[in-house]
Structure formats: structure tokens, C-alpha cells
Amino acid sequence: MRELPRNARLVIVxxxxxxxxxxIFAIGQIQQWLPILVFAVLYVLxxxxxxxxGTRTAGLTITxxxxxxxxxxxVLGIWGGVLVxxxxxxxxxxxxxxxRVFNAGQLVIAVAAGGSIYxxxxxxxxxxxxxxxxxxxxxxxxxxxxxxxxxxxVGVVIAIVEDASSIRLLRDILLRTLLPGVAYxxxxxxxxxxxxxxxxxxLAFGLLPLFVARWAMGQFAAEQQAYxxxxxxxxxxxxxxxxxxxxxxxxxARASVLIGQAMTISDDxxxxxxxxxxxxxxxxxGVPTTVLRKSGKLTKEEFExxxxxxxxxHDIVRDIRFLDEALAxxxxxxxxxxxxxxxxxxxxxxxxxxxxxxxxxxxxxxxTSTRSYRSARSVDEAMDELLICRGTQFDPQMVDALIFAxxxxxWEPAKPPTADELIAQQGGPVFDDDDPLVAExxxxxxxxxxxxxxxxxRQDGVRP
Numbered sequence: 001m002r003e004l005p006r007n008a009r010l011v012i013v014x015x016x017x018x019x020x021x022x023x024i025f026a027i028g029q030i031q032q033w034l035p036i037l038v039f040a041v042l043y044v045l046x047x048x049x050x051x052x053x054g055t056r057t058a059g060l061t062i063t064x065x066x067x068x069x070x071x072x073x074x075v076l077g078i079w080g081g082v083l084v085x086x087x088x089x090x091x092x093x094x095x096x097x098x099x100r101v102f103n104a105g106q107l108v109i110a111v112a113a114g115g116s117i118y119x120x121x122x123x124x125x126x127x128x129x130x131x132x133x134x135x136x137x138x139x140x141x142x143x144x145x146x147x148x149x150x151x152x153x154v155g156v157v158i159a160i161v162e163d164a165s166s167i168r169l170l171r172d173i174l175l176r177t178l179l180p181g182v183a184y185x186x187x188x189x190x191x192x193x194x195x196x197x198x199x200x201x202x203l204a205f206g207l208l209p210l211f212v213a214r215w216a217m218g219q220f221a222a223e224q225q226a227y228x229x230x231x232x233x234x235x236x237x238x239x240x241x242x243x244x245x246x247x248x249x250x251x252x253a254r255a256s257v258l259i260g261q262a263m264t265i266s267d268d269x270x271x272x273x274x275x276x277x278x279x280x281x282x283x284x285x286g287v288p289t290t291v292l293r294k295s296g297k298l299t300k301e302e303f304e305x306x307x308x309x310x311x312x313x314h315d316i317v318r319d320i321r322f323l324d325e326a327l328a329x330x331x332x333x334x335x336x337x338x339x340x341x342x343x344x345x346x347x348x349x350x351x352x353x354x355x356x357x358x359x360x361x362x363x364x365x366x367x368t369s370t371r372s373y374r375s376a377r378s379v380d381e382a383m384d385e386l387l388i389c390r391g392t393q394f395d396p397q398m399v400d401a402l403i404f405a406x407x408x409x410x411w412e413p414a415k416p417p418t419a420d421e422l423i424a425q426q427g428g429p430v431f432d433d434d435d436p437l438v439a440e441x442x443x444x445x446x447x448x449x450x451x452x453x454x455x456x457x458r459q460d461g462v463r464p
Contacts, residue, residue: 004157004161005160005161007160008157008160008161011153011156011157011160012098012102012157015102015105015106015109015153016101016102016105018105018109019104019105019106019108019109020105022082022108022109022112023082023083023086023108025079026078026079026080026082026083027083029079030079030080030083035075035076035080035200036076036080036083036084038200039068039071039072039075039076039080039084040083040084040086040087041087042068042200043065043068043069043072043084043085043087043088044087044088044090046064046065046068047064047065047088047090065088066146066147066180066184066188067184067187067188067191068084068188068191069081069084069085069107069110069111069114069146069188070114070139070142070143070146070184070185070187070188070189070191070192071188071189071191071192071195072084072085072111073111073114073115073118073142074118074123074125074127074135074139074188074189074192075125075127075192075195075196076125077115077119077125078111078112078115078116078119081111081112081114081115082108082111082112082115084111085104085107085108085110085111086104086108088103088104088107089101089103089104102157106149106150106153106154107150109149109153110146110147110149110150110153111146113145113146113149114142114143114145114146114149115142117138117141117142117145118138118139118141118142119138121137121138121141121142122134122135122138123135123138123139123142125192126196127192127193127195127196131193132189132193135189136189139185139186139188139189139192140181140182140185140186140189141185142185143181143182143184143185143186143188144177144178144181144182144185145181146181146185147177147180147181147184148173148174148177148181150177151173151176151177152170152173155172155173227275227322230320231275231278231279234279234282234285234316234317235249235250235278235279235282237285238281238282238284238285241284241285241289241292242281242284242289242292242293247414247415248281248365248366248369248414249277249278249279249280249281250278251365251413251414252277252278252280252358252361252362252365253273253274253275253276253277253278253361254277254361255277255360255361255364255365255402255411256273256274256276256277256354256357256358256361257270257273257274257277258361258401258402258405258406258409259357259360259361259398259401259402259405260273260357261405262401262402262404262405263357263397263398263401269325272323272324272325272326272354273325273326273329273354273357273358275322275323275326276323276325276326276327276328276329276330276333276354276358277329277357277358277361279313279317279323279326279330280313280329280330280333280358280362281309281313282313282316282317282330283308283309283310283311283312283313283314283315283316283330284309284312284313285312285313285316286308286309286312286313286315286316287305287306287308287309287312288305291305291306292306307334307342307343308343310330310331310332310333310334310342310343311331311343313330313331314327314330314331317330325352325354326354328352328354328355329352329354329355329357329358331343331355332344332346332351332352332355333355333358333359333362334359335351335355335356335359336359336392336393336394337351337356337391337392337393337394337395337396338392338393341393351395356394356395356397356398357395357398357401359393359394359395359398360386360394360395360398360399360402361402363382363385363386363389363393363394364382364383364386364402365413365414367381367382367385368382368411368413368414369413369414370414376413376414379406379411379413383403383406386399386402386403387399387403
């Protein structure tokens with residue numbers, strides 16, 4: 001805990017102290033302990049499932065404990081729910097004691113907040129099927145409050161550690177918790193009604209479908225992790241061969257996702273777009289290393305070899321089933337809106353949407369990264385160049401989407417190269433096909449200018 005910033009430690013101590021006070025007060029309010037014990041045991045069992053504390057995929061988190069906590073404060077009241085939340089300190093996963101206590105503390109506070117809202121809105125613990133409509137709104141609203149507070153307390157600590165924007169934090173948490181909060185509230189209310197009608201056994205049967213869903217999501221998440229490992233291996237191979245791509249693939253993927261989010265594409269397509277952005281240069285594995293690392297200008301034949309990398313990339317990954325739409329993005333990311341791109345010379349909307357997104361992201365990262373023939377441009381300078389090329393090289397919609405996204409969330413460009421990296425780049429390529437300012441004729445001119453400069457330096461006895 002000592003390595004955390006002072007303000008983060010203060011938040012943790014405050015949460016733990018507040019939850020301890022609530023728990024001590026709750027003990028004095030309880031008359032019947034058996035229902036609390038049953039809920040607490042079920043909570044601990046649900047929290048100890050082998051698939052982990054929650055499985056997240058396609059923007060959805062499956063957790064079994066949240067409906068139990070919501071049902072607890074509906075059936076047992078605020079203070080009964082608080083004591084059930086205390087049971088979360090028995091988390092059997094291997095986490096640090098401080099984190100375990102903080103997690104329990106945030107749950108206690110979230111349950112107290114959710115239970116209070118439920119009571120204030122007229123919710124009752126005396127439930128039967130006829131009371132379902134009456135408690136619907138209190139249950140739904142309280143569940144959203146519970147989910148928001150639960151996420152907020154963790155988010156505040158993360159925001160302090162990462163020095164993130166507090167406004168963005170609140171917006172993201174609200175968007176992330178609204179829909180799950182409603183869904184879990186509905187399930188928690190169903191569990192509460194079943195408890196009132198059937199008793200404790202109803203909780204086990206009521207949660208069974210969620211257990212199955214969580215297991216299935218766990219299997220899917222494991223598959224996604226295997227996909228990610230495959231992609232990381234391919235990217236590492238490319239970065240080993242071509243030092244210029246180090247970190248470039250991840251940044252292009254990040255910028256592509258920003259464009260996709262601004263274009264409001266679905267979560268599934270965002271995942272495919274991220275894959276495409278990450279693997280867009282994988283075809284460089286099929287380009288001779290001597291060409292990728294050549295010092296000076298490229299010959300016509302060498303440039304043609306570079307232009308083959310989208311085709312090579314498509315050939316390398318086309319049999320990887322999970323890539324789907326990403327394949328078109330990889331293959332066509334060097335097409336131009338005016339039809340002068342490659343490999344197919346597609347024009348306008350003939351170019352797949354992913355390819356149009358990646359083209360903008362690729363150029364943007366290239367311009368904001370240092371190259372052997374120039375220093376990195378600022379984000380504003382890169383945006384100005386994208387606007388100049390808007391409608392000729394790049395899809396106007398995609399340019400506008402990236403500019404909007406960066407204005408909202410910012411952008412962290414490539415870090416300046418270290419001294420060793422600068423030395424390694426001396427005499428490196430003078431052409432970057434991703435850079436819109438360096439078209440083929442200009443690359444030739446730069447190469448000739450550089451060759452002339454090096455010749456003069458050699459004549460003067462200066463090592464280039």
C-alpha cells in the first residue's frame with residue numbers, strides 16, 4: 001500500500017473506516033441472524049466460483065454476487081444487507097489483505113447506499129407476486145445506485161493512481177453501470193420474491209442459470225485470451241524484424257478503436273477492428289529484411305516489395321477464423337479514397353470500412369512518431385495534415401471521427417526515442433509509406449538530398 005499515492009491511501013482508509021462504522025452499527029439492528037447467515041454463505045459460495053470474480057466480454061460483465069447483494073438488502077433491509085456484504089472479506093482468491101478489506105468495504109458502502117435508496121422510494125421487504133409492480137422502480141433504481149457506488153469507489157483509486165480525468169471517470173462509470181445495474185436489480189428482485197415464497201432453497205435455483213451463464217462466458221473469455229496470445233506473437237515477430245513498428249501496431253489499434261467508437265459501431269465489431277489495427281502490418285513478415293532496414297532511398301522494385309505487405313498480411317492470417325471482418329481491414333488499409341492506393345485501387349465506399357478507419361489511424365500514428373528523416377509532429381500538426389488529405393487520401397468521416405475522439409479523450413503519442421534508438425536509426429530508411437507527407441516522389445527527393453548531404457560530410461571528414 002505504501003507505493004500508492006497519498007490521496008489513494010486516504011480514499012482506501014476512508015472507505016474501510018466508513019464500512020467498519022456501518023458494520024458495527026448494523027450489528028445492533030439485527031434481531032434474526034439465520035437469514036443473514038444463509039445469504040452470507042451463498043454470497044461466499046458465489047464469490048468463490050473457479051471462473052473468477054466476474055467474466056467480461058463484449059462490454060458485458062457476468063457476476064453472480066451482485067444479484068445476491070441486491071436481494072439481501074431487499075429481503076433483510078439495509079443493515080442485514082450490510083452484514084451480508086461483510087462476508088465478502090472471506091474472498092478465497094489470492095489477493096492482498098489490503099485489497100480484500102477494501103473490496104469488502106466498498107461493497108458494504110454500496111449495499112448501504114442501494115438499500116437506503118430502496119427504502120426511500122417505498123420498497124418493502126414483505127414481498128409476494130402482487131407486490132412485484134410496486135417494488136419494481138425502487139429495486140431498479142437502487143440496483144443502479146449500488147452498481148455505480150461499487151464501481152465509483154474503485155474508479156476513484158484508479159483515477160488517482162493513473163492521474164485520469166475525474167469527469168471522464170464519472171461518465172465512463174455511469175455508462176458502464178447503468179445497463180448492468182438494471183439487469184442485476186431485476187434478477188435480485190426475482191430472487192427476493194422467490195425467497196419470500198419458497199425460502200432459502202429458491203436462491204440456489206434462482207441463481208443456477210446465472211452460474212451457467214458465467215461458466216459459459218468464462219469459456220468464451222479463455223478463448224479470447226488465446227486469440228490475444230496469437231496476435232501478440234505475430235506482432236512481436238513483426239517488431240523484431242522491423243524496429244519502426246515497435247509500439248506502432250498497438251497505437252494504430254487504439255486510434256482505430258477511437259474512430260470506431262466515434263462511429264458508434266458495435267462492441268463485437270470494435271473487437272474485430274482492434275484485431276485489424278494490431279495486425280495491419282503483419283505482412284511485413286513477408287518483406288525482405290534488407291528492404292525494411294535499407295539505408296537511403298528505395299528502388300522501384302524495393303518499393304513494389306513494400307507495397308506487397310497488405311497482400312502478404314492477408315495471406316498470413318486468412319486462415320485464422322476469429323479475425324473475420326478484420327481480414328478486409330488488413331488487406332485494404334493502404335487504399336485511398338481517390339482510388340490511387342493499393343493493392344486493389346479501390347475508390348470511395350468500395351474500400352471496406354475497417355480499412356478506411358485503419359488508414360487514418362495508421363497515418364496519424366506515423367506522423368506523431370519520430371522517424372530517421374524527421375522528428376515527430378505534434379498532434380495538432382498531424383490533424384492539420386489529415387484535414388488536408390481529407391477526401392483525397394482519407395475518408396472524410398473517419399478523419400472527422402478521429403479528430404472528435406482525440407478532442408474528447410486526448411491522445412498519448414509515441415514516446416521520443418532514446419539515445420540508443422536514435423543511434424540505431426541513423427542511416428535508416430528515409431521512406432515511410434504510412435506518412436502522407438512522404439509520397440513516393442518525395443521519398444526519392446529526400447533520399448537524394450540525404451545522399452548528397454552524406455557525401456559532403458564524408459568529404460569534410462565528418463562521420464554521417
